[in-house]
Amino acid sequence: MEKHSKIYIAGHRGMVGSAILRKLQNEGYENFVLKTSKELDLRDQQKVAEFFEVEKPDYVFLAAAKVGGIVANNTYRADFLYENLAIQNNIIHSAFVTKVKKLMFLGSSCIYPKLAPQPLKEEYLLTGLLEQTNEPYAIAKIAGIKMCEAYRAQYGCDFISVMPTNLYGPNDNYDLQNSHVLPAMIRKFYEAKENGVEQVVLWGSGSPMREFLYADDLAAACVYLMENYSEPELINVGTGIDVTIKELANTVKDIVGFEGEIVWDSSKPDGTPRKLMDVSKLNDKGWRHTIELKEGIGLAYQDFLDNHAKLRL
Numbered sequence: 155m156e157k158h159s160k161i162y163i164a165g166h167r168g169m170v171g172s173a174i175l176r177k178l179q180n181e182g183y184e185n186f187v188l189k190t191s192k193e194l195d196l197r198d199q200q201k202v203a204e205f206f207e208v209e210k211p212d213y214v215f216l217a218a219a220k221v222g223g224i225v226a227n228n229t230y231r232a233d234f235l236y237e238n239l240a241i242q243n244n245i246i247h248s249a250f251v252t253k254v255k256k257l258m259f260l261g262s263s264c265i266y267p268k269l270a271p272q273p274l275k276e277e278y279l280l281t282g283l284l285e286q287t288n289e290p291y292a293i294a295k296i297a298g299i300k301m302c303e304a305y306r307a308q309y310g311c312d313f314i315s316v317m318p319t320n321l322y323g324p325n326d327n328y329d330l331q332n333s334h335v336l337p338a339m340i341r342k343f344y345e346a347k348e349n350g351v352e353q354v355v356l357w358g359s360g361s362p363m364r365e366f367l368y369a370d371d372l373a374a375a376c377v378y379l380m381e382n383y384s385e386p387e388l389i390n391v392g393t394g395i396d397v398t399i400k401e402l403a404n405t406v407k408d409i410v411g412f413e414g415e416i417v418w419d420s421s422k423p424d425g426t427p428r429k430l431m432d433v434s435k436l437n438d439k440g441w442r443h444t445i446e447l448k449e450g451i452g453l454a455y456q457d458f459l460d461n462h463a464k465l466r467l
């Protein structure tokens with residue numbers, strides 16, 4: 155990428171898209187095409203085709219998607235499948251038609267089989283059954299990976315697929331039903347502390363294990379891979395370190411300063427027992443994460459206090 159290259163970040167207001175935009179701006183990139191979902195509904199095939207014909211971006215980061223935590227994925231199954239397929243189909247095909255120089259598609263660690271060996275190597279894709287709660291989302295993401303692979307094989311497009319682990323950071327979604335676990339914990343502990351409530355209810359058994367990467371680290375990896383990775387195979391992005399949900403809860407509880415009790419609601423799903431990324435391919439390419447979990451939770455909590463807490467209470 156040249157500093158003056160025209161870069162389209164789809165989903166630039168989201169947690170990932172905004173982190174990619176920050177990173178690129180810090181590195182001196184200056185020519186961006188940015189559209190909110192109101193300005194350009196990426197599910198609309200014709201509008202997306204027209205947008206690419208008019209703007210002709212050089213590089214595309216595809217970070218727009220219907221995203222949510224375990225309950226959102228399980229509840230809005232049709233929307234997760236349809237919207238994600240539509241958004242990625244429209245962008246990937248238009249990028250091919252208008253000869254985009256390079257495109258990065260963002261998938262997710264949930265594309266791997268539910269009971270795959272750990273840590274998850276890239277070659278485990280499509281070797282077993284998916285986890286039930288997020289099967290529609292995972293199927294859409296797998297289709298996106300295969301689109302990138304197929305357009306490269308048939309037409310020589312430089313389209314790459316990056317698989318992030320669970321993410322958290324500035325601009326996260328703090329909705330109690332639809333968010334991922336880390337922002338949900340931050341908000342629940344904070345509100346309980348502020349309101350003098352003695353119990354916080356968390357979901358499932360607390361025994362599943364998850365790996366977490368801070369959004370700005372993910373953005374740094376995306377920019378690095380855009381500049382240094384052009385292979386047909388997907389590549390994992392994570393820390394290679396995981397914790398149980400119980401351990402995570404105790405860490406967030408301490409950082410927020412909640413002194414009450416945690417209650418586990420077993421009527422809510424656990425999801426995949428474990429999904430630890432094998433990040434050796436990424437490390438071998440020369441990139442490693444810089445923000446460890448405790449530090450990242452502290453940063454995310456500060457962002458919550460600065461930008462979300464006052465709006466919520």
Ligand SMILES: NC(=O)C1=CN([C@@H]2O[C@H](COP(=O)(O)OP(=O)(O)OC[C@H]3O[C@@H](n4cnc5c(N)ncnc54)[C@H](OP(=O)(O)O)[C@@H]3O)[C@@H](O)[C@H]2O)C=CC1
Pocket residue numbers: 164165166167168169170171189190191192194195196197216217218219220221241260261262263318319320321322325326327334
């Ligand atoms: N969050 C996580 O833990 C993980 C995320 N990922 C992947 O990273 C990517 C970004 O996720 P994240 O930043 O967390 O998600 P967010 O929900 O924070 O942001 C998603 C963005 O997508 C845009 N968008 C959604 N639907 C449409 C639409 N119909 N038309 C136009 N824009 C749309 C939204 O735009 P607007 O704001 O304008 O409405 C929003 O900015 C996704 O591909 C996701 O699958 C992968 C692994 C983990």
Ligand SMILES: C[C@H]1O[C@H](OP(=O)(O)OP(=O)(O)OC[C@H]2O[C@@H](n3cnc4c(=O)[nH]c(N)nc43)[C@H](O)[C@@H]2O)[C@@H](O)[C@@H](O)C1=O
Pocket residue numbers: 222223224225227262263264287288291319320321332333334335336338339355356357358359362364399422423424425426
């Ligand atoms: C990124 C990834 O995100 C999703 O998968 P997930 O990792 O299972 O998602 P999650 O963050 O929502 O939950 C992680 C764990 O945490 C537990 N948990 C406890 N208490 C709360 C709680 O209060 N909220 C939430 N959301 N979870 C909770 C919860 O029961 C589960 O065991 C995918 O759908 C898929 O879309 C995907 O790619």
